[in-house]
Amino acid sequence: MEPQKPVVFLQGVRLYLRPLEVEDAPCATRWINDPDTRRFLGNYQPLNLASERAWIEGMYTSKTDVILAIVLMDGHRYIGNIGLHHIDHLNQTAETGMLIGEADCRGCGYGPEAKELLLRHAFQTLNLWTVRSNTVAGNARSNGSLLKSGYKEVGRMPDRFFREGEWQDEIQWVITRAMWQARQP
Numbered sequence: 001m002e003p004q005k006p007v008v009f010l011q012g013v014r015l016y017l018r019p020l021e022v023e024d025a026p027c028a029t030r031w032i033n034d035p036d037t038r039r040f041l042g043n044y045q046p047l048n049l050a051s052e053r054a055w056i057e058g059m060y061t062s063k064t065d066v067i068l069a070i071v072l073m074d075g076h077r078y079i080g081n082i083g084l085h086h087i088d089h090l091n092q093t094a095e096t097g098m099l100i101g102e103a104d105c106r107g108c109g110y111g112p113e114a115k116e117l118l119l120r121h122a123f124q125t126l127n128l129w130t131v132r133s134n135t136v137a138g139n140a141r142s143n144g145s146l147l148k149s150g151y152k153e154v155g156r157m158p159d160r161f162f163r164e165g166e167w168q169d170e171i172q173w174v175i176t177r178a179m180w181q182a183r184q185p
């Protein structure tokens, strides 16, 4: 019997994005609880498998969120999640979030490649005009990856996050459709 073909929602060069499934919850639970990962994320409480499953299922009944699994073409390895949140069609805006959960897959440019697919979808399909992102100021890799994707810093909220005994600023980022289009070859 022929192996089943993968489900692909957005196709990239080294990776593709597919709908996130409840079966992905064990990986996502491992990633989101990992101390090295969660120090720059919003969650400070432990999150169990049931809460992760509920979060995934909730995304599909929400009209304001698009959540996708990042999968490498090579071996169809599931390495992270990416999403558009708080989609607001009146003001044509949304917020992006991303997690490359498998630590050995960070620093390989997979984040920016996945982000490019998501931005194309946001601007060319969903007809959004601005896409925003917020980071903890000390998250150098996340800041670097947003710059690489063409976002610009538009603001800072001082002492927005308390992390590992220290106050950290929030950096607010934005990319508009015009900025994104100007970067296209």
Ligand SMILES: CC(C)(COP(=O)(O)OP(=O)(O)OC[C@H]1O[C@@H](n2cnc3c(N)ncnc32)[C@H](O)[C@@H]1OP(=O)(O)O)[C@@H](O)C(=O)NCCC(=O)NCCS
Residues within 6 Å of the ligand: 037, 040, 041, 098, 099, 100, 101, 105, 106, 107, 108, 109, 110, 111, 112, 134, 135, 136, 139, 140, 141, 142, 143, 144, 145, 146, 148
């Ligand atoms: C943040 C994250 C999504 C970035 O994805 P990634 O695939 O690892 O991105 P990359 O490391 O390839 O980064 C792209 C750019 O960031 C820059 N960068 C990477 N690490 C950096 C660092 N420590 N300091 C400064 N810039 C850095 C580089 O300039 C790189 O561009 P280059 O390829 O031209 O050199 C991913 O590392 C991740 O999920 N980390 C853990 C969770 C997290 O912090 N999520 C984001 C919450 S807002």
